[in-house]
Amino acid sequence: MTNLTxxxxxxxxxxxxIVAAFCGATIGYERAIQRKSAGVRTHIVVAIASALFMIVSKYGFTDLLNMxxxxxxxxxxxxxxxxxxxxIGAGTILVRQEQISGLTTAAGVxxxxxxxxxxxAGMYIIGILSTVFLFVVQTLFHDDFLINKIIMHVRFNIEIEAVNEHNILNxxxxELEASHVENVSTKILYVSDDKIIFFVDGVINNNIDENDIIMALRKYPDIKRIRYSRGGK
Structure with missing residues (x-):
C-alpha cells in the first residue's frame, strides 16, 4: 500500500x-490595467495549476520509483x-467581434x-486543498467586484476617422480631457487632404463608463467613425 506523504x-x-498564486496575481494585475482578456483571475488559476503540475511531476511518483x-x-x-x-482548454476560448471569452474556463480545465x-498520484491532501483554494478564488473574483476595488485606473484606446480640418486633433x-481621460496621446495612422485616421491612447478611472466618452465625441460632425477596443497596446 502507498504510504501517505x-x-x-x-x-x-x-x-x-499560494506563493505561485500571488505571483500570478501580480502579473495578472498588470494585464488587467492594460484591459487584456487574461487578467488577475486567469493568471492566478494558471499559476496554481502550474505549481501543482510541478509538484506532481517532482513528488507524485516517488513511491513507484522506489519499488x-x-x-x-x-x-x-x-x-x-x-x-x-x-x-481541450483551447476549445473553450471564443472570439466574437474582437472580444475574447473563455480564457478563465480554459485555465480552470x-x-x-x-x-x-x-x-x-495519492497526493490527497494537496489535491483537495487546491480544489478548495481554486473554488474560493473563482468565486471571489467571478464578478470583478474585488478587482474593481483594487484597480483604480485602466487604459482607454480608440481609433478615430475624421475630416482633415484645422486643429481637429487639439x-x-x-474633449477627452474634459471627459476625464488622462495622459492623452495621439498617433496619426493615415492622412490625406480630406481625411485623417489616428489612434488615441489614454488612462481613465475604472469607474468611468467608456460609452459616455465615445458618445461625447460623436457630437462632432467632423468625426466620421470611432473604433473602440477594450484593452491596452
Whole structure:
C-alpha cells in the first residue's frame, strides 16, 4: 500500500501553490490595467495549476520509483496530460467581434487536470486543498467586484476617422480631457487632404463608463467613425 506523504510536506506544497498564486496575481494585475482578456483571475488559476503540475511531476511518483525492479519513467504520463489538456482548454476560448471569452474556463480545465493528477498520484491532501483554494478564488473574483476595488485606473484606446480640418486633433484631445481621460496621446495612422485616421491612447478611472466618452465625441460632425477596443497596446 502507498504510504501517505507527511502532513508537514503537504503543507509545504500548499505554501508553494499560494506563493505561485500571488505571483500570478501580480502579473495578472498588470494585464488587467492594460484591459487584456487574461487578467488577475486567469493568471492566478494558471499559476496554481502550474505549481501543482510541478509538484506532481517532482513528488507524485516517488513511491513507484522506489519499488524494486522498476525501470521506467511514469512521469511521462503526466507530461502528456499537460499537453493534451491544453488542446481541450483551447476549445473553450471564443472570439466574437474582437472580444475574447473563455480564457478563465480554459485555465480552470487545465487546473482541474492538475488536481486529478494529484489525487491519482495519492497526493490527497494537496489535491483537495487546491480544489478548495481554486473554488474560493473563482468565486471571489467571478464578478470583478474585488478587482474593481483594487484597480483604480485602466487604459482607454480608440481609433478615430475624421475630416482633415484645422486643429481637429487639439479639439478631440480637449474633449477627452474634459471627459476625464488622462495622459492623452495621439498617433496619426493615415492622412490625406480630406481625411485623417489616428489612434488615441489614454488612462481613465475604472469607474468611468467608456460609452459616455465615445458618445461625447460623436457630437462632432467632423468625426466620421470611432473604433473602440477594450484593452491596452
Amino acid at each position: 507527511p502532513i508537514p510536506m503537504q503543507l509545504d506544497w500548499l505554501l508553494r501553490i 524494486h525492479g522498476i525501470a521506467l519513467d511514469p512521469s511521462r504520463i503526466a507530461a502528456q496530460i499537460v499537453t493534451g489538456i491544453s488542446f 487545465w487546473a482541474t487536470a492538475a488536481i486529478g493528477m494529484a489525487i491519482g 479639439t478631440i484631445e480637449r
